[in-house]
Amino acid sequence: MVRYNQAQTIDNLNDQLFTEISSEQAAVIEGGLQVLLTSIRSIRSVADGVGGTDDLFIRYGRNGDANAVNGPDLTFARPKGMKTGNFANISTGSSRSGAVDVELFDKDGSSRQLIGRFSISRAGRGTRTVSAANGSFGSIYEITFNAF
Numbered sequence: 001m002v003r004y005n006q007a008q009t010i011d012n013l014n015d016q017l018f019t020e021i022s023s024e025q026a027a028v029i030e031g032g033l034q035v036l037l038t039s040i041r042s043i044r045s046v047a048d049g050v051g052g053t054d055d056l057f058i059r060y061g062r063n064g065d066a067n068a069v070n071g072p073d074l075t076f077a078r079p080k081g082m083k084t085g086n087f088a089n090i091s092t093g094s095s096r097s098g099a100v101d102v103e104l105f106d107k108d109g110s111s112r113q114l115i116g117r118f119s120i121s122r123a124g125r126g127t128r129t130v131s132a133a134n135g136s137f138g139s140i141y142e143i144t145f146n147a148f
Helices: 002-017 025-030
Strands: 035-044 053-064 081-082 087-096 100-108 111-120 124-134 139-147
Touching: 035 053, 035 081, 035 100, 053 087, 081 111, 087 100, 100 139, 111 139
Parallel strands: none
Antiparallel strands: 035 087, 035 139, 053 081, 053 100, 100 111, 111 124, 124 139
Protein backbone atom coordinates (compact mmCIF):
# COMPACT_ATOMS: atom_id res chain seq x y z
CA MET A 1 0.00 0.00 0.00
CA VAL A 2 2.83 2.41 0.86
CA ARG A 3 4.58 1.77 -2.47
CA TYR A 4 1.35 2.41 -4.35
CA ASN A 5 0.87 5.77 -2.56
CA GLN A 6 4.48 6.75 -3.24
CA ALA A 7 4.12 5.90 -6.93
CA GLN A 8 0.88 7.84 -7.12
CA THR A 9 2.51 10.84 -5.40
CA ILE A 10 5.40 10.77 -7.89
CA ASP A 11 2.95 10.59 -10.80
CA ASN A 12 1.04 13.57 -9.38
CA LEU A 13 4.27 15.56 -9.01
CA ASN A 14 5.26 14.77 -12.59
CA ASP A 15 1.86 15.94 -13.79
CA GLN A 16 2.29 19.20 -11.89
CA LEU A 17 5.86 19.79 -13.08
CA PHE A 18 5.39 18.91 -16.73
CA THR A 19 2.34 20.88 -17.78
CA GLU A 20 1.82 22.99 -20.86
CA ILE A 21 3.29 26.48 -20.71
CA SER A 22 2.56 29.61 -22.69
CA SER A 23 4.83 30.80 -25.50
CA GLU A 24 5.95 33.70 -23.28
CA GLN A 25 6.97 31.31 -20.50
CA ALA A 26 8.78 29.11 -23.03
CA ALA A 27 10.72 32.13 -24.31
CA VAL A 28 12.05 32.79 -20.81
CA ILE A 29 13.02 29.15 -20.32
CA GLU A 30 14.73 29.13 -23.74
CA GLY A 31 16.75 32.20 -22.84
CA GLY A 32 14.37 34.89 -24.05
CA LEU A 33 14.14 38.42 -22.74
CA GLN A 34 11.84 39.25 -19.84
CA VAL A 35 10.94 42.92 -19.40
CA LEU A 36 9.33 44.42 -16.29
CA LEU A 37 8.07 48.00 -16.54
CA THR A 38 8.30 49.41 -13.03
CA SER A 39 7.08 53.01 -13.21
CA ILE A 40 5.82 55.76 -15.45
CA ARG A 41 6.16 59.52 -14.96
CA SER A 42 4.33 62.19 -16.88
CA ILE A 43 6.59 64.99 -18.01
CA ARG A 44 3.76 66.49 -20.06
CA SER A 45 0.22 65.09 -20.53
CA VAL A 46 -1.50 66.87 -23.40
CA ALA A 47 -2.84 64.14 -25.72
CA ASP A 48 -6.34 65.35 -24.77
CA GLY A 49 -5.39 69.04 -24.77
CA VAL A 50 -3.41 71.23 -22.41
CA GLY A 51 -4.40 70.58 -18.79
CA GLY A 52 -6.18 67.36 -19.71
CA THR A 53 -5.73 63.82 -18.51
CA ASP A 54 -4.15 61.16 -20.72
CA ASP A 55 -5.78 57.73 -20.32
CA LEU A 56 -2.78 55.45 -20.77
CA PHE A 57 -2.35 51.81 -21.56
CA ILE A 58 0.61 49.78 -22.77
CA ARG A 59 0.88 47.09 -25.42
CA TYR A 60 3.73 44.66 -25.92
CA GLY A 61 4.83 43.15 -29.21
CA ARG A 62 7.70 41.21 -30.68
CA ASN A 63 10.23 43.33 -32.58
CA GLY A 64 8.97 43.72 -36.15
CA ASP A 65 5.90 41.53 -35.61
CA ALA A 66 2.70 43.57 -35.36
CA ASN A 67 0.65 40.38 -34.94
CA ALA A 68 2.38 39.51 -31.66
CA VAL A 69 0.66 42.22 -29.64
CA ASN A 70 -1.04 40.81 -26.55
CA GLY A 71 -4.21 42.86 -26.68
CA PRO A 72 -5.27 46.45 -26.43
CA ASP A 73 -5.49 46.97 -22.67
CA LEU A 74 -2.90 44.51 -21.43
CA THR A 75 -1.45 46.46 -18.52
CA PHE A 76 -4.44 48.16 -16.94
CA ALA A 77 -7.90 46.83 -16.20
CA ARG A 78 -8.83 50.42 -16.89
CA PRO A 79 -6.59 52.97 -18.60
CA LYS A 80 -4.32 54.80 -16.16
CA GLY A 81 -5.30 58.49 -15.90
CA MET A 82 -2.19 60.70 -15.94
CA LYS A 83 -1.84 64.48 -15.66
CA THR A 84 1.38 66.44 -16.07
CA GLY A 85 3.69 65.68 -13.14
CA ASN A 86 1.96 62.43 -12.09
CA PHE A 87 3.98 59.34 -11.19
CA ALA A 88 2.70 55.76 -11.00
CA ASN A 89 4.19 52.38 -10.11
CA ILE A 90 2.93 50.02 -12.79
CA SER A 91 4.83 46.74 -12.31
CA THR A 92 3.83 44.91 -15.47
CA GLY A 93 5.89 42.78 -17.79
CA SER A 94 6.25 40.62 -20.85
CA SER A 95 8.59 37.90 -22.08
CA ARG A 96 9.73 37.27 -25.63
CA SER A 97 12.45 35.60 -27.59
CA GLY A 98 14.33 38.54 -29.08
CA ALA A 99 13.53 42.20 -28.53
CA VAL A 100 10.38 43.38 -26.74
CA ASP A 101 8.49 46.32 -28.24
CA VAL A 102 6.63 48.57 -25.81
CA GLU A 103 3.91 50.92 -27.09
CA LEU A 104 2.24 53.64 -25.02
CA PHE A 105 -1.26 54.74 -26.03
CA ASP A 106 -3.85 57.30 -24.96
CA LYS A 107 -7.34 55.82 -25.02
CA ASP A 108 -10.33 57.98 -25.88
CA GLY A 109 -13.51 55.93 -25.87
CA SER A 110 -13.01 53.25 -28.50
CA SER A 111 -10.15 55.03 -30.29
CA ARG A 112 -6.46 54.79 -29.44
CA GLN A 113 -3.78 57.38 -30.06
CA LEU A 114 -0.16 56.20 -30.14
CA ILE A 115 1.98 58.37 -27.88
CA GLY A 116 5.19 56.53 -28.62
CA ARG A 117 7.09 53.25 -28.69
CA PHE A 118 10.48 51.80 -27.96
CA SER A 119 12.28 48.44 -28.07
CA ILE A 120 14.30 46.68 -25.41
CA SER A 121 16.76 44.18 -26.83
CA ARG A 122 19.13 43.30 -23.98
CA ALA A 123 19.21 42.80 -20.24
CA GLY A 124 19.68 45.74 -17.90
CA ARG A 125 17.91 48.56 -16.10
CA GLY A 126 16.91 51.70 -17.86
CA THR A 127 14.62 54.62 -18.43
CA ARG A 128 13.12 55.56 -21.78
CA THR A 129 11.43 58.80 -22.74
CA VAL A 130 8.39 58.33 -24.96
CA SER A 131 6.81 61.20 -26.87
CA ALA A 132 4.80 61.96 -29.98
CA ALA A 133 3.45 65.11 -31.55
CA ASN A 134 -0.28 65.79 -31.29
CA GLY A 135 -0.76 68.83 -33.48
CA SER A 136 1.50 71.46 -31.94
CA PHE A 137 1.37 69.67 -28.55
CA GLY A 138 2.81 66.32 -27.53
CA SER A 139 2.64 64.17 -24.43
CA ILE A 140 5.96 63.07 -22.94
CA TYR A 141 6.41 60.15 -20.54
CA GLU A 142 9.36 58.55 -18.81
CA ILE A 143 9.13 54.77 -18.36
CA THR A 144 11.49 52.85 -16.07
CA PHE A 145 12.17 49.15 -16.69
CA ASN A 146 14.24 46.11 -15.77
CA ALA A 147 15.13 43.55 -18.43
CA PHE A 148 16.65 40.15 -17.72
